[in-house]
Every structure is written in C-alpha cells, then in structure tokens.
Amino acid sequence: MSLDVLISEMRAGSRLALARLISKVENSREDRPDIVRKLFPLTGHAEIWGITGPPGAGKSTLVDQLTISLRKQGKRVAIMAVDPSSPFSGGAILGDRIRMQRHTSDDGVFIRSLGTRGQHGGLSRSAKEVAMVLDSAQFDVVLVETVGVGQTELDILKLAQTVLVVLVPESGDSIQVMKAGLMEIADVFAVNKSDRPEADKLVKELITMTSLNDHDEHSWIVPVQKTEATRNVGIEELIATIGKHQTWLTSSGMRAQKEKANLMTEVYEILADRLRQSFDAHLQTSSGQEILTELVNKKMDPYTAADRLSGIS
C-alpha cells in the first residue's frame, strides 16, 4: 500500500493505518523521512502532555483516569508509554497496559508502547516523530508516559508542552524531586494517593520549593494538585490546571519557543543519525580499516582519527 493511501486512511480514522504508519516511523529508515515530510504540515492540533514520576506513584492509574475524563469531554486521546530503561523488552510497560484494555473498544483512544528496540537514531527522536504522527491523526491530547527519571526520560519529556510530575507522600520524596531534576521539568505537580497522612506535608514542601524559583508576574508558578487516582478524586481539577498551563503557554510565547527548540533538536538528531551511518559505512572501507588499526595500535589518537574522518558525511 502506498504511503499516500495509508495516510489518507489514517486521516479518515483507520486505526490499522495509524498503527502501520507508526511502525514504519519506528522501524523503517526508508519510509520515515517521507512520512514525516508528508505529515508535518498536518500537525499542530494536539496538546502533548508528559507524565512522569517515581515508580509506584500511580502514573498508570492516573493516565487511565485522565483518559476517561478527557473522553467524557469528547476529546480523542492517544497514549504513548515510553520505557527507555528496558533496552531488551522492546515494547515496554505492557503489564500496566492490561488495565487499559477497557478502552480497546473505544475508537477515541489509541495506546502505543515504545521501547528501545529498533529505534533508529535515538528514542527521543522516535518519540517525537511518533507524537507527530498521532498529532496528524487528529488526536486532541497525546499523553506521553515515561517510567523513571534518567537523562533519556528527561530528553523525551521535552517533546511535551505540559509536563505533569506525579508524586506520592513518602518520606524524603521532596528531596528526591530536587535530586532527580524533576523541579526543572515540572509544569504541574500531582500529589497522588493524597489520602495518605503525609500528603499535606508534601504539598506544603512542593509549594515552598516552587515559590523559591525566580518569577515575575508573567511567569508560570508550578501548581500542586492533590489526586487520588484510584477513587477518581482531583482528576477534573488536574485537567483544568493543565488547561491553564496550555493557555499560559500561548499567551506567554513559550509555546512557540518550546516548539522551535524541539524542531532544532530534531533536525540535529537527523543530521547526527546520517553522520552515524556514513561513519559506520566508512569504517568498512579500506581507509576506514587503516584508521581503526592505527587507533588500536595507539599510533593514532581519537582526535586525529576524527580529523581524518571529517567530511565523510
């Protein structure tokens, strides 16, 4: 089937066409540029929300409840679950996804797991391009859920316009937030399992931390929202809070700024991937093999080798 046919079927609502396009973006070096070229002008409709937090914070349940509430508002929702820490499992977080099966009969919900396997040119670029496909498929909200808070996860979350950090009341949690760099990326905090006795203490600590950041009357003060995802408490309020952030993004000019930064990163990642390919190809040639031999024998250092190889791309 030609790309054009696939794309028009996807735009007409075909889930199968959508799934195939995503797989091609993830796995096919050949089709990927063409797909992005064709879909890019069709993007810009979706709100992209990132969701992260420590394991056990209840992210999946929260994503589930957000999805239900958004569906009640008539919004079409796509969920991307990204787990960069599982390089060998391919499609990850599948256990948690089982719970999401209640949405399988709902055409307004689409769920996709992204693992590290088969992600040519880096997971954060793949995630960005898959989000682009979902956007062009006219979902209203794309939820990007990541596990853990390593550097890769932080990179991936940059594709989101609004980043929601989910925490649970546990001793030392606010220190963890600082250490893991979550303070820097959070646009909204959710204190989940807020029926626990320590919840108010954590909320207070977070409010203190967020108010310590420099800000003037135009800047965004990161709000803290209490939720109990399992009992559907605080979910509507959380969606309203995220909505306020989305409004602020536009009025402050931050939306355009973030988009610009993301596009620049993507262009760089495309160039770096091409460099990687020419590099690998060149090492197969006799001059590449010569350089390698001299390197291994310490007759040439890595910087001189890089000088010799510059201009290969």
Next chain:
Amino acid sequence: MSLDVLISEMRAGSRLALARLISKVENSREDRPDIVRKLFPLTGHAEIWGITGPPGAGKSTLVDQLTISLRKQGKRVAIMAVDPSSPFSGGAILGDRIRMQRHTSDDGVFIRSLGTRGQHGGLSRSAKEVAMVLDSAQFDVVLVETVGVGQTELDILKLAQTVLVVLVPESGDSIQVMKAGLMEIADVFAVNKSDRPEADKLVKELITMTSLNDHDEHSWIVPVQKTEATRNVGIEELIATIGKHQTWLTSSGMRAQKEKANLMTEVYEILADRLRQSFDAHLQTSSGQEILTELVNKKMDPYTAADRLSGIS
C-alpha cells in the same frame, strides 16, 4: 602552566597536576583534544572495572573494600563515581564519598566524582577520556562506579573491561536484573549482604540465568560471588574472580575487540560534538534563521531542513 609541564608532573605522581588535567578534559573544549592527543599513547596499563547495581546494594562499601584489598596488593587505585541521573548537582554521590576519606592520606588512591554539569559532548565520552587520563597516570586499577541502570549508565559501563554487577538478596531481584538489562552487561555478579536468608536463593537463580546463555568452551560463564562488604567477607575471592575475567579477556581476544569498539564510539562522539557545534553556529547565521522560521511556520519539514543543513560541518 603549559600542558607538557602539567603532564610530566602528573606522570611524576603529582595529584594536583592530575586533578587539573581531569578538570581540563571535563571543562575545556580547547585543551581537551591536546590532552588526549598527548596522553593516548601513554595509556594501556590500567585495568578498568565497572561497578553497578540497584541503589542500596552496597556498591560504595564494596568499592571501599576492594580499594583496601587492592592497596594491600600494592596496586594504585583510582575511583570514578559517575551519576548521570543528577544533572543539577554537578559532582555527585559526594555523601558516599565521605566514607572514603580514610584514603585521603594515601597517595595510591585517587577519587573523582563525575556529574553531568559541564560535560561537553556527552557524559560517556567524558568518562572515557577521564579514565584515559587516570590510565596514563599509571593507576593499576580504575574503578568506575555508576548509580542506577539507565541507558546512560549502560553506555558508560562499556568503557570498563570487566563489569561487576552488585545485587542484594531481595524478593524479585533476579527479575529486576533481567528487566534492567544487567544480564547483558555483567561479567561478574556479586551477591552482597550475603548473610541475609534469601542469599542462596538469589545465587542459585543467577547461576541458572547465566548458564542459560549460549556458550561454548571458549566463552565466559558469568560467575556469582557472595560478599559481605561491611565485614570484608568474599572480597579477596571477588578480586581473584575479576582477575580471571581479565585473563580471559586477553586469551579470548575480547579485550582487543572491546577496545576497538570503544575507540570507534569515541571517534564518532567527537565527530557528533563537532557537528553539534557547527549546527549551533549555523543557526545563528541569516540562512540558519531563515530555515528556522520556515520550520516553525511548517513551511519546511525537519528532513528538508536537515538536507539544507547537510555539509555545514
């Protein structure tokens, strides 16, 4: 002070000169290539051991005990503590390092923390080049300790010849090992806190897992060593086991193969960093700004922008 003077002082045993060279490699784009060019031919002496495992496994205590035992054998030991998950703390894991102060009066031990701050061109490249400096300073063993098991940590551990994975007997630990990809990178397992009741069960599980891997008579079967780092139990045996792996690396030809792969990666990382710099510089020009504007207005897609920018480096 000129680089040549610094280097000869470092080679004569000056810790100050060593510390300054490492800082330059980490922070100075200008000096870094020159330092690596000069030191690279002097490397190849040190054994590089990687140490990783989940938080709470007792890695730091184990590193401490390994250091004491290696010192008793007359070996000079350098410790690199790398924490990629703390992008904002700069030098990381310092809390644990306090315990290591007992070595401060010992000229045969050198300790250095590497954070993400100021690491031009990526943490794994920095870690590789810092290890190179330590190698050229004639340490016998360089211990590279990482926290956590994200993709960045796995990348960093590739610089080690022997990777030691430290685990503690806790329920579900062996499943964690599989999930986190530790099975793929472990050359030696240490089951620490082996006085705990579940220790033998974990040892058995690990042995089953390691024996499941394909291997012939020439391949390395990952050994499992019980330790109690706090009581100095099993440490000598662990060092002997790592020694066997080092011998196997040479006899199997794997040492050369690993070194080759690491050198190739480093050359690529240097080229990618140069690409990044020309890319950033080009975006400041009027033609770069034009491309950016067209991207933001969706009049140009990222792949076309990459085509337009190819050849900038």
